[in-house]
Amino acid sequence: MTSERPPLEPLRSSRRVRFLSDQQLDDLRAATLRILEEVGVKFPSDRALRIFEEHGASVDRETQIVRLAPDLVMRAMATVPRYFTMAARDPSLDLVLQDGVTWFTNDGCGVETIDFETGLARPSTKADVAAMARVADYLPSSGFIWPMVSAQDKGRTSPLHEMDACWGSTMKHVQSETIMGAAHCRYALEMATVLAGSREELRRRPNFSLVVCTIAPLLQDQPGIEGALELAAAGVPVGFLSMPTLGTTAPATMAGALALGDAEIISATVLLQLAHPGTPVFHSIMQAWADPRTGTYVGYPLDQRARYAPVEMAHHWGMPSLGACYGTDAQRPGTWQAAADVALDPFWAGLVGPEIVTGMGLVKTYTRLHAESIILDNDLYQRARYALLDLDVSPETLALDVIANVGPAGHFLAEQHTRKYMRHAMVRGLTHELTPPSGYRDPIEVARERVRTILETHHVEPIEPAKQAELTRILAAADRELG
Amino acid sequence: MTAELFTAMRQSIVDGEAGAAGDLARQALATGVSPLDAIERGYVPGLTAVGEAFSAGDMFLPDMMLAARAMKAAVEILEPALKASGGQRQIAGRVVIGTIKGDIHEIGKNMVAMMLASAGFEIHDLGVDVPAERFAEKAAEVDADIVGVSALLTTTMAGQRNVVQAIVAAGLRSRVKIIVGGAPATQGWADEIGADGYSEDGVASVALARQLLGISA
Ligand code: B12
Numbered sequence: 001m002t003s004e005r006p007p008l009e010p011l012r013s014s015r016r017v018r019f020l021s022d023q024q025l026d027d028l029r030a031a032t033l034r035i036l037e038e039v040g041v042k043f044p045s046d047r048a049l050r051i052f053e054e055h056g057a058s059v060d061r062e063t064q065i066v067r068l069a070p071d072l073v074m075r076a077m078a079t080v081p082r083y084f085t086m087a088a089r090d091p092s093l094d095l096v097l098q099d100g101v102t103w104f105t106n107d108g109c110g111v112e113t114i115d116f117e118t119g120l121a122r123p124s125t126k127a128d129v130a131a132m133a134r135v136a137d138y139l140p141s142s143g144f145i146w147p148m149v150s151a152q153d154k155g156r157t158s159p160l161h162e163m164d165a166c167w168g169s170t171m172k173h174v175q176s177e178t179i180m181g182a183a184h185c186r187y188a189l190e191m192a193t194v195l196a197g198s199r200e201e202l203r204r205r206p207n208f209s210l211v212v213c214t215i216a217p218l219l220q221d222q223p224g225i226e227g228a229l230e231l232a233a234a235g236v237p238v239g240f241l242s243m244p245t246l247g248t249t250a251p252a253t254m255a256g257a258l259a260l261g262d263a264e265i266i267s268a269t270v271l272l273q274l275a276h277p278g279t280p281v282f283h284s285i286m287q288a289w290a291d292p293r294t295g296t297y298v299g300y301p302l303d304q305r306a307r308y309a310p311v312e313m314a315h316h317w318g319m320p321s322l323g324a325c326y327g328t329d330a331q332r333p334g335t336w337q338a339a340a341d342v343a344l345d346p347f348w349a350g351l352v353g354p355e356i357v358t359g360m361g362l363v364k365t366y367t368r369l370h371a372e373s374i375i376l377d378n379d380l381y382q383r384a385r386y387a388l389l390d391l392d393v394s395p396e397t398l399a400l401d402v403i404a405n406v407g408p409a410g411h412f413l414a415e416q417h418t419r420k421y422m423r424h425a426m427v428r429g430l431t432h433e434l435t436p437p438s439g440y441r442d443p444i445e446v447a448r449e450r451v452r453t454i455l456e457t458h459h460v461e462p463i464e465p466a467k468q469a470e471l472t473r474i475l476a477a478a479d480r481e482l483g
Numbered sequence: 484m485t486a487e488l489f490t491a492m493r494q495s496i497v498d499g500e501a502g503a504a505g506d507l508a509r510q511a512l513a514t515g516v517s518p519l520d521a522i523e524r525g526y527v528p529g530l531t532a533v534g535e536a537f538s539a540g541d542m543f544l545p546d547m548m549l550a551a552r553a554m555k556a557a558v559e560i561l562e563p564a565l566k567a568s569g570g571q572r573q574i575a576g577r578v579v580i581g582t583i584k585g586d587i588h589e590i591g592k593n594m595v596a597m598m599l600a601s602a603g604f605e606i607h608d609l610g611v612d613v614p615a616e617r618f619a620e621k622a623a624e625v626d627a628d629i630v631g632v633s634a635l636l637t638t639t640m641a642g643q644r645n646v647v648q649a650i651v652a653a654g655l656r657s658r659v660k661i662i663v664g665g666a667p668a669t670q671g672w673a674d675e676i677g678a679d680g681y682s683e684d685g686v687a688s689v690a691l692a693r694q695l696l697g698i699s700a
Pocket of ligand 1: 364
């Protein structure tokens with residue numbers, strides 16, 4: 001038995017919640033512009049510094065710090081596309097970014113797998129990447145795919161093996177957060193070109209994209225930036241992700257942390273626009289807190305006010321946003337904390353409206369994979385998706401004739417109207433899987449069973465043998481050169 | 484008079500005021516107070532007070548950081564006179580620490596360094612993106628008791644093994660204990676690469692360092 005992939009179910013909502021006022025958005029932008037002009041951002045890359053110099057930025061070669069005048073920033077930012085397409089192996093799964101639609105992915109880059117069969121912790125592998133891509137390929141909540149864990153059995157070229165594993169296991173768009181450096185990126189482009197058919201086709205319908213982290217405070221990662229330039233030249237979307245941590249890598253006040261992170265992202269975006277005007281870039285800030293007593297990285301403290309403010313900041317710049325949901329600080333799934341941390345995330349995200357969002361399915365602050373977590377997080381996603389759907393108020397749903405027919409003190413079970421609607425009125429989540437005679441099963445057990453069923457029954461159309469052979473050849477070359 | 488000076492020294496550490504701590508150190512030298520006394524009766528009680536307040540939950544990481552910085556400012560001024568007088572400060576051990584090549588994650592490494600410093604270890608922090616050989620060079624240079632290597636990426640953690648090898652190649656293995664940490668590291672990994680210890684957080688790394696050097700807390 002094989003199971004068909006159900007249609008995608010992005011969050012759709014025209015309702016909007018604003019956490020920041022227009023004035024606050026302007027103040028934050030003004031702060032970013034001042035940081036860029038007065039403090040500057042360090043780009044430890046000759047290639048980047050040269051591009052900045054050519055466009056009249058103030059570059060201090062000694063310190064590698066670039067300072068950007070506001071008009072240069074605004075000119076460069078004017079060419080950032082507001083929307084673009086993240087294409088997939090199957091064109092019907094292409095994500096055409098647009099207002100009012102939010103696509104989610106699974107979390108990425110975990111370092112430890114809790115083995116699905118033995119329950120024991122072990123280093124993550126390429127096989128885990130492939131298996132989880134297949135699970136996410138099946139889930140309607142997953143619009144695109146992140147390699148969920150690291151292919152630790154593949155050494156230095158693991159980022160390319162992670163792409164290989166994903167492309168072979170999903171028909172959806174794949175986004176990496178590990179392909180760093182020009183050399184690795186060139187290999188990734190070569191692989192993507194084989195799949196797309198040509199460079200032109202890849203530019204038109206990029207079948208992968210990359211997230212590059214900036215380093216708070218105000219530093220860029222050399223391999224990250226040089227890889228990003230490589231992809232931008234090919235028209236492949238790149239996102240810059242700042243993770244300012246309150247108290248350690250950022251001011252301990254949220255506004256300052258957001259301005260700092262924004263300045264990092266905008267400086268990198270300006271670079272890409274100067275080098276390749278119009279190249280697709282997305283914006284992402286994932287703020288966190290350092291525990292003032294231990295330094296522990298905390299993603300979910302009690303007070304997370306305006307958690308999705310970064311999405312508004314991105315939109316204020318005219319950029320699409322990668323929002324941050326999930327990735328509980330809890331050590332294992334199925335605990336109160338694992339759900340409490342993240343349960344509201346997809347709901348808020350749906351109300352603020354990032355175009356794309358990461359990421360379902362890892363625990364222990366993005367480091368540990370329990371396969372069932374993705375199913376549990378998917379359930380929370382579906383709760384949010386339903387919560388945001390419009391209510392149908394119409395003669396048919398008001399059912400006044402049915403109410404009149406039953407009258408006071410009757411019941412509705414024997415009505416044709418009820419017969420038609422009742423079966424769908426209560427949507428079953430993981431919490432309402434029946435077990436005879438009338439109880440409900442343990443949702444964690446149900447989630448594990450779903451993983452097993454998907455892995456056993458959902459198979460993705462393999463890459464054509466000729467193309468697969470090419471990919472394998474490119475990977476082998478990468479292993480020889482970079483491994 | 485000297486008692487007042489010691490009280491002010493203690494306070495400069497508690498307040499985390501490096502400028503004041505330095506001024507007081509100069510004052511001590513000018514008035515002939517023994518540098519060892521200044522450190523041990525003036526500044527160290529300040530550090531102890533901060534450490535106790537931190538353990539009690541009344542002070543936080545920035546208090547510790549600023550106290551350590553103020554201490555450093557004072558010691559730098561007193562050190563030459565201390566050496567000249569043949570005196571020596573008590574330290575728990577010398578630690579060389581850094582984040583491995585290719586990796587720029589530094590918060591965890593900084594936490595461990597700070598905790599060890601506040602437990603009386605002398606810290607030589609090499610920063611981030613540090614080549615394996617650099618750990619060995621520095622260990623030889625400062626006669627380190629412990630080398631600590633941080634790695635947060637699965638693609639860089641192999642570098643922790645290279646540090647073990649570099650220490651062996653430099654002929655230092657019998658004198659230096661090697662400890663590793665960071666998100667992907669585990670006790671099993673530490674054993675596999677022949678390191679002497681692994682710890683999950685800053686507090687545990689103090690216990691680990693003490694245990695490896697045979698110091699009772
Ligand atoms: C903050 C963070 C960043 C910041 C780092 C800022 C900085 N200046 O340090 C930024 C945003 C820059 C960053 C960048 C990247 N990151 Co990062 N990052 C993290 C994150 C979320 C938290 C790390 C942290 O600071 N923790 C807080 C400190 C206090 O804890 P700690 O580091 O674990 O340290 C404690 C212990 O481990 C131990 N310890 C640590 N070192 C040592 C050393 C010794 C000797 C001892 C005894 C103990 C010890 O004690 C410490 C104190 O308690 C982790 C996820 C996680 N939960 O760990 C990802 C994570 C490590 N990053 C990851 C990735 C992928 C990256 C990037 C490649 C992303 C990108 N696309 O650009 C880049 C890599 C850049 C590079 N070349 O290194 C992945 C790694 C995955 C993998 N399989 O390797 C992780 C796991 C997140 C994820 N799942 O995606 N990152």
